[in-house]
Amino acid sequence: MKERLFLLFILIALPALAFAEKAQEEKGCICKIDQRNQVLNIIPWDMIRKSLDSSKLQLFTYTDATNIVGDNTVRVADLRTGKILRTINLHKIEMDKNGEIVNIIESPVEISNLSKLIGRKAIIYSTSKKGKRICESIRLSYNFPGESIDAATNINTGRSQAIMSNECECHEGVK
Numbered sequence: 001m002k003e004r005l006f007l008l009f010i011l012i013a014l015p016a017l018a019f020a021e022k023a024q025e026e027k028g029c030i031c032k033i034d035q036r037n038q039v040l041n042i043i044p045w046d047m048i049r050k051s052l053d054s055s056k057l058q059l060f061t062y063t064d065a066t067n068i069v070g071d072n073t074v075r076v077a078d079l080r081t082g083k084i085l086r087t088i089n090l091h092k093i094e095m096d097k098n099g100e101i102v103n104i105i106e107s108p109v110e111i112s113n114l115s116k117l118i119g120r121k122a123i124i125y126s127t128s129k130k131g132k133r134i135c136e137s138i139r140l141s142y143n144f145p146g147e148s149i150d151a152a153t154n155i156n157t158g159r160s161q162a163i164m165s166n167e168c169e170c171h172e173g174v175k
Contacts, residue, residue, distance in 0.1 A: 023126060026123070028044040028045050028122065029121055030117045033118060038062050040062055042058050043170065044058050045144040047144075047145060050145075052169075061133065063134070064077035066138065069137060070111065084112055085112075086110055088107060089166060120166050121140065123139040140166050141166060
């Protein structure tokens, strides 16, 4: 009897597991959050053009269980109860003439509500359910593949500086 139940489980469960959807990844700039309808809009990062593409606005539905990841992880519901998401807004990295890092300056940020995510770079992990893209996780990011980094070199000292930020610009007209 146990063998038959196990075989029945295998026959039912394995095909279902085989079709379980893997989370999709979308990189972009969070530009609007509709808290009443629990929808966030992002302008996606175009890997070929290596820039944000405002002509392809993406919409995601989030839930209270959606994780937001910075230096720590909080759920959307946690922000409503006073928990804080900590992240670094800006990294300024100084290197000597040999390319060795000599100094890192960070600008910490505390995010206490969803609206403070607007204008930040993020990687959205989502699944599709009933035609909607459900946001499972939002991971704040600094630079996307191919994105240029502001850098400068002091010709007198040979020291270089590179600046990375998780801020991004939302274009006019994003509604």
